Amino acid sequence: xxxxxxxxxxxxxxxxxxxxxxxxxxxxxxxxxxxxxxxxxxxxxxxxxxxxxxxxxxxxxxxxxxxxxxxxxxxxxxxxxxxxxxxxxxxxxxxxxxxxxxxxxxxxxxxxxxxxxxxxxxxxxxxxxxxxxxxxxxxxxxxxxxxxxxxxxxxxxxxxxxxxxxxxxxxxxxxxxxxxxxxxxxxxxxxxxxxxxxxxxxxxxxxxxxxxxxxxxxxxxxxxxxxxxxxxxxxxxxxxxxxxxxxxxxxxxxxxxxxxxxxxxxxxxxxxxxxxxxxxxxxxxxxxxxxxxxxxxxxxxxxxxxxxxxxxxxxxxxxxxxxxxxxxxxxxxxxxxxxxxxxxxxxxxxxxxxxxxxxxxxxxxxxxxxxxxxxxxxxxxxxxxxxxxxxxxxxxxxxx
Amino acid sequence: xxxxxxxxxxxxxxxxxxxxxxxxxxxxxxxxxxxxxxxxxxxxxxxxxxxxxxxxxxxxxxxxxxxxxxxxxxxxxxxxxxxxxxxxxxxxxxxxxxxxxxxxxxxxxxxxxxxxxxxxxxxxxxxxxxxxxxxxxxxxxxxxxxxxxxxxxxxxxxxxxxxxxxxxxxxxxxxxxxxxxxxxxxxxxxxxxxxxxxxxxxxxxxxxxxxxxxxxxxxxxxxxxxxxxxxxxxxxxxxxxxxxxxxxxxxxxxxxxxxxxxxxxxxxxxxxxxxxxxxxxxxxxxxxxxxxxxxxxxxxxxxxxxxxxxxxxxxxxxxxxxxxxxxxxxxxxxxxxxxxxxxxxxxxxxxxxxxxxxxxxxxxxxxxxxxxxxxxxxxxxxxxxxxxxxxxxxxxxxxxxxxxxxxxxxxxxxxxxxxxxxxxxxxxxxxxxxxxxxxxxxxxxxxxxxxxxxxxxxxxxxxxxxxxxxxxxxx
Numbered sequence: 001x002x003x004x005x006x007x008x009x010x011x012x013x014x015x016x017x018x019x020x021x022x023x024x025x026x027x028x029x030x031x032x033x034x035x036x037x038x039x040x041x042x043x044x045x046x047x048x049x050x051x052x053x054x055x056x057x058x059x060x061x062x063x064x065x066x067x068x069x070x071x072x073x074x075x076x077x078x079x080x081x082x083x084x085x086x087x088x089x090x091x092x093x094x095x096x097x098x099x100x101x102x103x104x105x106x107x108x109x110x111x112x113x114x115x116x117x118x119x120x121x122x123x124x125x126x127x128x129x130x131x132x133x134x135x136x137x138x139x140x141x142x143x144x145x146x147x148x149x150x151x152x153x154x155x156x157x158x159x160x161x162x163x164x165x166x167x168x169x170x171x172x173x174x175x176x177x178x179x180x181x182x183x184x185x186x187x188x189x190x191x192x193x194x195x196x197x198x199x200x201x202x203x204x205x206x207x208x209x210x211x212x213x214x215x216x217x218x219x220x221x222x223x224x225x226x227x228x229x230x231x232x233x234x235x236x237x238x239x240x241x242x243x244x245x246x247x248x249x250x251x252x253x254x255x256x257x258x259x260x261x262x263x264x265x266x267x268x269x270x271x272x273x274x275x276x277x278x279x280x281x282x283x284x285x286x287x288x289x290x291x292x293x294x295x296x297x298x299x300x301x302x303x304x305x306x307x308x309x310x311x312x313x314x315x316x317x318x319x320x321x322x323x324x325x326x327x328x329x330x331x332x333x334x335x336x337x338x339x340x341x342x343x344x345x346x347x348x349x350x351x352x353x354x355x356x357x358x359x360x361x362x363x364x365x366x367x368x369x370x371x372x373x374x375x376x377x378x379x380x381x382x383x384x385x386x387x388x389x390x391x392x393x394x395x396x397x398x399x400x
Numbered sequence: 401x402x403x404x405x406x407x408x409x410x411x412x413x414x415x416x417x418x419x420x421x422x423x424x425x426x427x428x429x430x431x432x433x434x435x436x437x438x439x440x441x442x443x444x445x446x447x448x449x450x451x452x453x454x455x456x457x458x459x460x461x462x463x464x465x466x467x468x469x470x471x472x473x474x475x476x477x478x479x480x481x482x483x484x485x486x487x488x489x490x491x492x493x494x495x496x497x498x499x500x501x502x503x504x505x506x507x508x509x510x511x512x513x514x515x516x517x518x519x520x521x522x523x524x525x526x527x528x529x530x531x532x533x534x535x536x537x538x539x540x541x542x543x544x545x546x547x548x549x550x551x552x553x554x555x556x557x558x559x560x561x562x563x564x565x566x567x568x569x570x571x572x573x574x575x576x577x578x579x580x581x582x583x584x585x586x587x588x589x590x591x592x593x594x595x596x597x598x599x600x601x602x603x604x605x606x607x608x609x610x611x612x613x614x615x616x617x618x619x620x621x622x623x624x625x626x627x628x629x630x631x632x633x634x635x636x637x638x639x640x641x642x643x644x645x646x647x648x649x650x651x652x653x654x655x656x657x658x659x660x661x662x663x664x665x666x667x668x669x670x671x672x673x674x675x676x677x678x679x680x681x682x683x684x685x686x687x688x689x690x691x692x693x694x695x696x697x698x699x700x701x702x703x704x705x706x707x708x709x710x711x712x713x714x715x716x717x718x719x720x721x722x723x724x725x726x727x728x729x730x731x732x733x734x735x736x737x738x739x740x741x742x743x744x745x746x747x748x749x750x751x752x753x754x755x756x757x758x759x760x761x762x763x764x765x766x767x768x769x770x771x772x773x774x775x776x777x778x779x780x781x782x783x784x785x786x787x788x789x790x791x792x793x794x795x796x797x798x799x800x801x802x803x804x805x806x807x808x809x810x811x812x813x814x815x816x817x818x819x820x821x822x823x824x825x826x827x828x829x830x831x832x833x834x835x836x837x838x839x840x841x842x843x844x845x846x847x848x849x850x851x852x853x854x855x856x857x858x859x860x861x862x863x864x865x866x867x868x869x870x871x872x873x874x875x
Contacts (some may be wrong), residue, residue: 121739122809132746132855132863133753133775135833137819141807145821148803200571201805249821251773252829256821298516298725 003240005272006100007161009400010236012218013229014043014189017349018288020336021179021183027285027397028060028114029070031215035342036071036110039217043229047071051104053078055112056091057341058125068109082341085288086241087111089344092218093239099220110217111346113339119246122211123338137200137291140208142383144201146293149256154308158202165292166194169206171290171314172328174323176335178363183212183337208291210339216345218352223398232356238272240265247275249312261389263382269391270303273381275374278303279325282393284354284365284371286347289332298378299327301392326365329354344390345381351375355396373397394400404557404694405517407550409454410665410710411527413438414836414869416719417726419540425723426535426666428846435653436663437721438529438544441835441853444472445482446864447658449489449852450798451546455523456490458704459610463552466521468498471508471657474529475500476854478578485864486525487761488553489852491793495722496631505625506683507718508657513687515551517559522551531730532582539582541627543653548660558675558700558726559668560692561794568685574625581732590629595629595682602688603680610690614638618675619667621645624682628633649713664691666710673697707872716837716872729814740811743848745861756791761850761866763828764789772828794850798871799824800847806839813856822848822868835867847871 005324019033032055040046049058055078064078074394080085083090085172088111118124120160122138130251151161176182196204219229226233234363244261248254266278285304289295294342297312313319319327330336330350333343353359354368355375379390416434423430428443444455448470468490470483487498501511507525515522532538557772558862573591576583607614620639624630634644648659655662660681666678677691706712726735746758754761757775764776768785772792779786791824804820818834820842834842835853856864 105443118737120741124741129742129747129750130744131758132744132749133754133758133865135817135819135831136743136810137805137807137817138809140738140809141805141819143818144805145610145803152844199809200807249831250781250829252802252823252827254829 002268005236005238006096007272007274008223008235009100010096010220011223011226011233012236012348012394013233014039014045014219014228015215015217015220015349016042017181017271018214019181019348020212020339020346022116023213024116026048026213028057028066028112030096031114031213031322032067032070032110032112035112035215035217036108039108039110041220043219044340045106045219045229050076050108052089052096052098052107054095054107054109056079056082056087056109056170056344057113058082058084058087060112060114060341068334083241084337085290085340086344086379086381086388087341088216088240088346089377089379089390092345092348092392093241095220096236096239099222105221105225105389107220107343108130108217109142109220110272111341112215113341113343114213115211115339116213126265127336134176134198139383140203142296143255143291144203146297150293150296152313153255153257156311160161161311162194162202163215164296165207166190166312168289168295169193169334171320172332172334175329175363176331179331179335180198182331182333182335183210183329188312203291205247209333210289210337212339212347214336214339216342216349219346222285232396233350234355234394234396234399236392237395238269238391240272240391241388242268243388244386246386254385256384258297259301259380259384259387259389262378262386265389265391266302269376269393273393275393278376281372282325282374282376283367284326284329284351285376285378286330286332286350287327287378288314289328290338290380294380295327298380302378303375321363322366327365329359329365344377347377348392348394351377351394355394401553401555402557402560403553404551404560406419406548406552406554407455407459407558408665408668409451409458409548409708410713411546411719412436412710412713413447413450413544414718415439415721416717417721417723418719421723422540430540431619431635433650434719436543436655436717437537437726437729438543439836441855441867443476443526443854443862444474444529445476445485446854447544447546447854448486448548450524451527451548452486452490452757453525453548453795454708455548458549458700458708460554460556463521463550463575465496465522466495466550467496468492468523468525469501469515470499470525470527471501471507471511473503473656474531475502483525485759488755489864491760492760494728495767497613504684505656506685506687508660508682509683509687512549512689513564515549518551519553523755524549524551526658526661528658528685529658529748534732536582536728539793541649541653545652545658545662547658547665549661556696558694558697560694562690562692563606563609563610563670565604565609565688566685566771567601567605569594569598588626590771592629592632593624594688594788595624595626596632597681598686599633599682599688600688603678604687605692606678612676612690615640616676617678619643619645619671619677621647621660621663621677621679623647623654626682627654629682662710668693668697668710669701669709671697700735723866731826738809738815741784741811743811743856743858743863744828745858746863754810758865760793761795762791762793767790772824772826774824774828774830794824794828795826795866797826798813798847798849799868801848803844804828804834804842818842820868832870833867836869
């Protein structure tokens with residue numbers, strides 16, 4: 001049963017987002033201070049105006065003290081949340097609900113991750129004590145299972161799929177090159193992407209998102225209060241989150257060409273937002289391109305492309321910056337890296353810029369000029385067969 | 401009622417190091433043939449499990465709940481009994497005891513002697529990995545492998561033990577201090593001088609006790625820790641030349657504690673009903689045993705898998721292991737690991753809670769809808785029934801590769817890690833590591849079987865669990 005949602009009851013009135021990258025000079029505390037300060041300025045408020053805080057971080061600190069200590073908050077409620085790669089979005093979702101409930105007037109959702117202090121390649125996630133029976137393969141390997149499955153189901157050759165995945169990486173790097181906050185700010189030619197060293201299965205290093213540090217924050221108020229803070233609030237149309245039953249790894253009918261969790265989160269979000277045809281109604285989407293085949297599958301799971309057609313749409317430019325439905329116009333995880341707790345709010349930040357017409361001209365998307373007013377953000381945490389997924393829809397128009 | 405072996409099994413690891421490869425790596429002559437090499441994820445405990453599985457698969461039903469005795473010179477743990485892991489991996493009941501009889505090569509003879517004289521069913525698992533310094537004869541001529549024998553008192557034995565003859569004397573020939581990786585050897589002519597008279601005495605004693613003359617012996621097995629003395633005995637003219645059993649050292653090397661068992665199994669694979677066997681083992685004294693192959697041997701052999709024979713296991717090996725890989729697996733050469741954290745060792749309480757899963761590979765099946773759950777769970781993934789599960793051991797159920805990937809970033813002692821999603825015959829899917837596999841020839845649809853392995857060792861804890869390996873046809 002779908003959730004009813006809080007369509008148009010709350011709005012974002014200020015946002016901040018740090019540069020993402022190898023921030024050797026900054027700790028999680030610094031990143032939090034930077035993002036929060038920018039968000040306060042953006043909304044024209046102070047930390048004391050905010051009634052409650054939601055902090056998303058996977059491993060850069062525990063408890064609300066991780067935020068209250070660096071910001072020296074004055075005995076405010078701070079809730080630290082974690083939901084794998086949807087952590088930042090989860091902070092946002094819960095902050096929105098708190099405001100919608102009327103319990104508080106203003107909330108901040110803020111996410112942070114300081115990954116580059118670990119000294120390891122790729123993500124390192126601590127696990128509780130276990131019996132040692134789970135195969136310890138890495139995220140690239142888990143997501144690499146999508147590629148041969150997609151090829152087999154839709155009759156796409158490995159060479160054709162390589163071209164598709166390469167184009168997805170190329171597109172996101174192209175977009176990221178136009179974004180001063182991105183970790184990677186250079187275009188990467190397709191030959192370099194296609195010939196990059198193999199990490200797992202068919203995935204080369206350029207099929208994987210980077211590892212970076214970053215933070216992003218949003219200030220949320222009830223919609224009726226929103227114009228007191230900004231002329232261009234961004235209204236929350238839908239907030240959808242699901243944790244799957246994690247049966248895919250044990251179910252022989254699961255075929256690794258879809259994330260049922262993404263399908264369900266998307267359907268629920270479209271229901272909350274009243275969207276019937278996402279491809280023609282959305283101005284843009286920020287999706288969880290942790291690996292290139294993930295983005296391909298998401299096109300189909302979120303209804304941007306028909307089943308088995310996403311690869312053709314990717315090749316024809318449907319999701320390019322100047323395409324029919326731009327996906328990851330800011331460069332995505334591919335160009336930003338993936339500081340877990342920050343990514344969901346970083347996606348919202350791009351929606352905030354684009355819908356308000358504040359994106360730099362070189363990456364301003366044409367769909368906005370054509371009158372589209374809705375943006376989607378999406379996260380996926382876990383791996384094929386057992387994951388969590390988040391979908392939000394936000395828009396520049398208040399309730400009609 | 402007779403006392404004897406009712407079932408047996410062996411395990412030879414997949415890998416062979418050709419002796420010329422040692423010679424080429426070290427710039428010296430190293431002879432021909434090859435030695436068997438345990439995989440990077442194997443130890444004497446895991447090999448004992450594999451040999452015992454082969455034995456139990458052909459065991460008569462009443463013998464399958466048995467005492468376990470484990471022998472090796474290279475135990476995975478000290479203080480902690482390794483036989484218990486073997487016991488649990490075999491899915492044996494808690495009422496069955498399990499003990500180590502370890503340390504010296506002759507501990508294997510002790511285990512056989514004990515089992516041969518006990519009352520109830522006893523499973524003897526002999527397993528060894530033999531090591532030597534680079535370029536040494538022990539490195540070149542040692543081998544890795546395991547053999548398991550299930551003893552019982554029944555009218556259905558396939559081999560009857562007629563006698564045990566011994567000769568014991570203290571002299572320093574081969575020794576190793578605790579913690580040392582390789583053995584010290586005295587000058588070899590002295591050992592020969594000591595061993596030959598002991599062997600003569602033990603053999604005469606065994607033959608006399610059994611009431612058998614040397615001319616009646618159909619199969620003469622000589623194994624031991626002293627190569628020169630073993631050779632001298634093998635070529636003594638007392639026994640018919642055709643009776644001398646191939647001691648397998650050219651193909652796999654000397655597998656220490658396991659070796660007399662491996663050669664005996666090889667003989668039993670083809671011995672005629674009624675055949676008499678004299679098995680002699682030289683290891684700090686000499687043990688000589690006379691055995692008689694029973695009339696049941698043909699029926700027993702017909703009941704076994706074709707892949708259970710020593711010849712089949714010799715034939716399905718991969719022979720081109722490099723010397724560098726060998727010494728890397730033996731932790732004598734240290735390669736840079738991936739820039740990833742070392743694996744976290746398993747914690748004791750969850751390992752104990754999940755013991756039937758972790759050690760015996762026991763999953764569950766929903767009694768409400770019939771869906772199989774791997775790993776076992778309390779809530780059915782299909783119908784949602786809670787606590788309507790029955791246990792199902794899947795260690796011996798084959799599976800098919802549904803999809804797979806090669807992980808070049810993951811931490812493993814032997815990169816890259818190969819991981820497959822496998823669908824079991826009869827239902828159920830599981831994602832696990834593949835081992836003994838050539839990643840380049842792996843295909844979706846390949847058939848695999850489960851094997852008990854040491855996934856990692858971290859913080860002095862061995863993490864044992866099951867992996868899948870390709871089902872190989874016999875050569």
